Amino acid sequence: MFRVFFATILLGLFPLQAGELKVAVLHPLLGDIARQVGGGSVEVVDLIGPNGDPHHFEPKPDDLKKAEGATIYLVAGMGLEGYLPKLKAIIANKAVLVEVGSTLPALEGACDHEGHDHDHEHETDPHWWHSIDLFRRATGIVSGSLADAAPEHAEEFRKNAEAYRKKLDELERWTRREISKIPRDSRHLATAHAAFNYFCKDFGFTAHPVQGLSREQMPDPKELAALVTTLKKEKVLAIFPEKESNPKILQTLTNDTGIRLGEPLIADGTGVKSYDEMVRHNVTAIVKGLGR
Incomplete structure (x- = not known):
């Protein structure tokens, strides 16, 4: 039917x-x-x-x-x-x-x-x-x-x-110029889900996703503990939520680690009028959260 x-x-x-x-x-x-x-x-x-x-x-x-x-x-x-x-x-x-x-x-x-x-x-x-x-x-x-x-x-x-x-x-x-404002040892991108691996590869970041490739893949307590250890070891400055995701788990992480919550990123191009708008929004938020 x-x-x-x-x-x-x-x-x-x-x-x-x-x-x-x-x-x-x-x-x-x-x-x-x-x-x-x-x-x-x-x-x-x-x-x-x-x-x-x-x-x-x-x-x-x-x-x-x-x-x-x-x-x-x-x-x-x-x-x-x-x-x-x-x-x-x-x-x-x-x-x-x-x-x-x-x-x-x-x-x-x-x-x-x-x-x-x-x-x-x-x-x-x-x-x-x-x-x-x-x-x-x-x-x-x-x-x-x-x-x-x-x-x-x-x-x-x-x-x-x-x-x-x-x-x-x-x-x-423009993106490369903006990212040059972030010290190399601060280029660790902690995000809600694993949507930014291509960005990290192109622009020299290490990716630290809290969730998997979809927003339903939640980490178990062991995985979450390992992530907290990594974030502290790498002295990650900020964790970035997404406009489309529930930030509760990220808020918990920031409470547990003392890492600040960055401005929400746009993962899938929703809520913007163009690709250019999405990229500029994300890069500006990342530089604000991790830059000098």
Whole structure:
């Protein structure tokens, strides 16, 4: 019944009219790329919305109705979206599903989501968007996908992608300048969950996540005690909560260690209008918490 209903909705997908390209995105930051690259030639439908959780979102009938006529579905990939096999079966050959992260170099990780019908394990850490370099590469992947779907706009997409990559170049330079304000021995990033490993790898931080790759992976007392020992040994200055997470466990940690609570970070691109806004917010908070 579930699948038949979804399939019925999408059977009405219609061919592109001249100058039109409808793109459905299942991650808010992919919506930003699609708008930057697509410009006025692309209609972007964000199925998750500004405050949705990419880890747990599953498209409902009303969501897919909004995506009617979409030629491309953009997803983050790397195992983030456990519903992909179901979605692929639903859209069949009516649209192209692009896993943007599938060809990007991944970091290892482990994540077991429980309590959903899409229980799965991440063999890789799916939070690739915290690497500005990988986000820059993703821009090229999205540009190529849009060009394949609407060849008449290929040159426009190429130019837009090139311009956006230059903005990301500047964002990366700004990030490095800001991070230079943090002494090297203070570059320890303690966060609510393991969302910032790509950022840490690119910018020379040691990651200390309290939880796993999802916000449901809570440490047991032994793991928590080991983390407290590590934080004290490394003289970590601040622990950063996330805007999307309950900070209670972090508040407990700060009480137990005397480490201050930093400003909340944005892990999954929710609640911001752009990738640039997310990165600048996070970097500013980290430098404020760890800088000289």
